[in-house]
Amino acid sequence: MTAKLPKKALIAITSHSAPFYPDGGVNGAFYTEILHPYVALTDAGIEVDLASETGSFVIDPYSLSEQFISGGDVDIVKDESHPLNKALKGGVKKASSVNAKDYGMFFASAGFASVYDYPSATALQSVAADVWARGGVVAAVCHGGAIFPGVKDASTGKSIIEGKEVTGFSTEADGLAGVLDKIHADGVLTTEESAVSAGGIYKAPPEPFGDFAVTSGRVVTGANPFSAHSTATAAIQAFESL
Structure with missing residues (x-):
């Protein structure tokens, strides 16, 4: 690992929440897509901060189901005393207030809500772009890849995923989850569509909800909530190999 990179990661959290599901339930941040990376990273000795674009967030109640x-x-x-729960309660930063140079890794957690705010989350995108420019690792799981079109490589002006293999929650999976029509009715791109729009080479998981992660150099992506741990593990491996 290059000595110039801090052994510290920023986990991005979506700040969007609105009625979304067919039963009228709201969307928000997916709990395990924060928890599993947080645990994997801290267990690996990597310090973690949490941030959303606005400094606020809502946990998607659906993500707490069995x-x-x-x-x-x-x-x-x-467990209210668990470090993540304590951080969520009082330690989620506003993205514009963090110092991007404090981090050697950027990890975009997700939830269906991410496709609504990540494409315009310029402060989070700026942190990710800075980590990338300094040779760090940029990762995303599930719908977190919605942030990539706005994360530019300063040397090319194009998305950091252009020409790279990436995965993320598939358009097929959005359909199976019963939310594809809602996403399209709202004029929003699916994660797969946003990856293609950014020049990424999208790879669907063999099973829509199976554990699946892809490493393309310093870009690491995972397909769905069940891939959060393996995505974080792959991101750690990419970071330690720098």
């Missing part, structure tokens, strides 16, 4: 919370995560969700 479909996504199992095993040891059940106890963590209930």
Whole structure:
């Protein structure tokens, strides 16, 4: 690892929340897509900060259902003393207030809400671009890849994923989840569509909801909530190999 990179990561969190699901429920940040990277990174000795574009966030209630919370995560969700829960309660920064040079890694967590605010989250994009320009690792899981069209390589003026293989929540999976029509009705791109628009080479997971991550040099991406840990592990490997 290059000595110039701080052993510190910024986990980005979506700040969007609005009625979204067919039953009228709101979307927001997916809990395990923050938790699993947080645990993997801190276990690897990497310090972690949390930030959203506005400094605020809402946890998507759907992400706390039994479909996504199992095993040891059940106890963590209930444990107010867990470091992540303490950070979420009082330590989520406003992206424009952080010093990008403090970080050697940028990790975009997600939730369906991400496709609504990440494309215009210029402060988060700026942090990611700065990490990239200094030779760091930029990663995203699930819908977090919606941030990539706005993360530019200063040397080319184009997205850092142009010409690179990436994955993310597929348009097929949005359809299977019953939210594709809502996303398109709102004039928003799916994660797969945004990757293609940025010049990325999109790779769908073999199974829409199977664990799947892709490493393309210093860009690391994961396909869905069940890929959050493996994506973080791959990002750590990419970081340690620098």
